[in-house]
Amino acid sequence: MVYSDQNQTVASRYAHLMVSRESYLRRARDASKLTIPSLIPPEGHSESTIYETPYQAVGARGVNNLASKLLMALLPPNAPFFRLTIDDFDILEVAGPEARGAVEEALARIERTGMGEIEHLALRVPAFELLKHLIVSGNGLLYMPKKGDVKFFRLDRYVVKRDYMGNVLEIITKESVSPMMLPKPAQEIIQSDGDAAKNIDLYTCVKKTEKGWDIHQEVMGEIIEGTTGSYPKDKNPFIPLRLNRIDGEDYGRGFVEEYIGDLKSLEALTQAIVEGSAASAKVLFMVAPNGTTKARVLAESPNGAIVQGNAQDVSTLQVNKFNDFRVALETSGQITERLSFAFLLNSSVQRNAERVTAEEVRFMAQELESALGGVYSILSQEFQLPLVKLLLNRLEASGKMPKMPKDSIKPKIVTGIEALGRGQDLNKLAQMLSYLQPLGPEVLQQYMNIGDYIDRLAASLGIDTGGLIKTEEQMAQGQQQQQDMMQRQTMAKMAERAAPQLAKSMAEQPQAEQPQQQQ
Numbered sequence: 466m467v468y469s470d471q472n473q474t475v476a477s478r479y480a481h482l483m484v485s486r487e488s489y490l491r492r493a494r495d496a497s498k499l500t501i502p503s504l505i506p507p508e509g510h511s512e513s514t515i516y517e518t519p520y521q522a523v524g525a526r527g528v529n530n531l532a533s534k535l536l537m538a539l540l541p542p543n544a545p546f547f548r549l550t551i552d553d554f555d556i557l558e559v560a561g562p563e564a565r566g567a568v569e570e571a572l573a574r575i576e577r578t579g580m581g582e583i584e585h586l587a588l589r590v591p592a593f594e595l596l597k598h599l600i601v602s603g604n605g606l607l608y609m610p611k612k613g614d615v616k617f618f619r620l621d622r623y624v625v626k627r628d629y630m631g632n633v634l635e636i637i638t639k640e641s642v643s644p645m646m647l648p649k650p651a652q653e654i655i656q657s658d659g660d661a662a663k664n665i666d667l668y669t670c671v672k673k674t675e676k677g678w679d680i681h682q683e684v685m686g687e688i689i690e691g692t693t694g695s696y697p698k699d700k701n702p703f704i705p706l707r708l709n710r711i712d713g714e715d716y717g718r719g720f721v722e723e724y725i726g727d728l729k730s731l732e733a734l735t736q737a738i739v740e741g742s743a744a745s746a747k748v749l750f751m752v753a754p755n756g757t758t759k760a761r762v763l764a765e766s767p768n769g770a771i772v773q774g775n776a777q778d779v780s781t782l783q784v785n786k787f788n789d790f791r792v793a794l795e796t797s798g799q800i801t802e803r804l805s806f807a808f809l810l811n812s813s814v815q816r817n818a819e820r821v822t823a824e825e826v827r828f829m830a831q832e833l834e835s836a837l838g839g840v841y842s843i844l845s846q847e848f849q850l851p852l853v854k855l856l857l858n859r860l861e862a863s864g865k866m867p868k869m870p871k872d873s874i875k876p877k878i879v880t881g882i883e884a885l886g887r888g889q890d891l892n893k894l895a896q897m898l899s900y901l902q903p904l905g906p907e908v909l910q911q912y913m914n915i916g917d918y919i920d921r922l923a924a925s926l927g928i929d930t931g932g933l934i935k936t937e938e939q940m941a942q943g944q945q946q947q948q949d950m951m952q953r954q955t956m957a958k959m960a961e962r963a964a965p966q967l968a969k970s971m972a973e974q975p976q977a978e979q980p981q982q983q984q
């Protein structure tokens with residue numbers, strides 16, 4: 466019932482950790498107000514809350530554009546963003562050096578299975594929401610269970626505690642759920658309190674231990690029966706993420722926070738220009754009080770009518786703020802240009818097409834790496850790598866892939882200028898073959914294992930060679946059939962050559978036996 470080591474419930478522990486989260490949450494709400502207000506809603510919001518719409522849309526466009534490019538680079542749709550590697554010594558020990566190509570092809574098949582699981586889970590939907598929150602607030606929590614859909618927690622729904630090196634020590638989530646959605650033990654706890662009509666706060670506590678992670682859920686200060694469990698160190702389903710890591714801080718900083726000054730200035734200038742333009746657009750005719758022109762006649766006369774009056778008695782009210790608006794407009798244009806460069810709005814690397822080539826995704830990864838100052842690399846280690854480990858664990862648990870050796874096969878994230886998937890291996894194989902071609906086909910056939918080369922080439926291209934490339938048994942069977950056919954053809958030719966002599970000998974045999982019969 467009580468939280469270990471500190472003799473307090475998870476709810477009280479959550480309230481205690483909220484104090485250190487408050488400053489980050491306040492900055493996140495300020496950034497969200499200038500970009501997408503619904504991302505980090507204000508405190509005390511509800512489903513009927515009406516959010517204030519910013520006067521400018523540069524912030525929202527920038528967040529969506531940057532999140533889309535990060536999503537395309539982190540989870541590319543046409544190639545695996547990771548590759549499985551195995552040490553050469555393990556291959557030598559298990560299968561021998563000649564099995565390198567077959568091992569690479571098998572690992573590539575597992576990579577394609579992992580990418581298929583990403584498509585099946587529709588992982589890009591919560592990932593896109595996560596990236597928008599990382600850009601605006603700098604923080605987000607992703608939950609990937611062994612079964613079921615992936616879930617995302619925004620900053621105001623969880624707390625986290627890290628050590629001085631940035632390693633996660635503790636995670637607590639808070640969810641407001643209906644009692645009908647909870648298991649029966651939790652419903653019994655709620656009914657005993659006598660208030661089973663309104664939503665209940667459900668707390669999930671994940672704490673690091675020497676062996677791994679301990680997890681349990683509480684409601685109204687009571688541990689829910691059946692929710693206590695543990696996870697290994699590298700298989701924690703909760704992934705707390707930061708966009709920019711700062712030593713000694715439990716939470717990260719958002720990308721919008723670095724440009725919030727420009728966003729605030731642009732918001733104020735845009736509001737002034739919009740309101741001033743609305744005031745300037747209002748048309749008012751003023752009639753001299755001592756003139757001969759009647760204001761009533763002027764107001765009631767239709768367009769094109771002929772009335773009596775003096776044109777000098779009528780004037781139009783003008784704001785005469787053109788120069789002031791021009792200064793505001795030029796300043797807002799300069800700020801918009803700076804923000805467009807910051808959010809990569811002026812870039813057109815990626816085509817607006819359903820299929821995007823790996824080269825375009827690779828170039829966009831380079832652009833993100835150079836423009837965001839290593840943010841892409843941070844996400845590769847804190848988002849992609851844990852995601853791959855959980856994904857492979859999920860596939861092993863469901864039986865979609867065999868259980869791999871723990872220390873032999875390791876996932877490696879391929880990011881930035883290196884390449885995506887196994888594209889770099891393909892380039893190296895093609896380059897090696899181009900260097901060997903001048904030696905001639907005889908030398909290549911003498912020194913090169915063509916079957917192993919084909920396996921590695923198919924793995925680099927992401928092609929499943931099952932049923933496409935002949936196995937060693939099929940090759941041996943084909944060679945045996947070819948030898949048998951050649952042997953039959955040779956015997957047939959020999960029989961064809963020997964047939965005339967055999968016929969001649971058979972014809973001469975009766976003539977040799979006839980004199981003996983007469984005697």
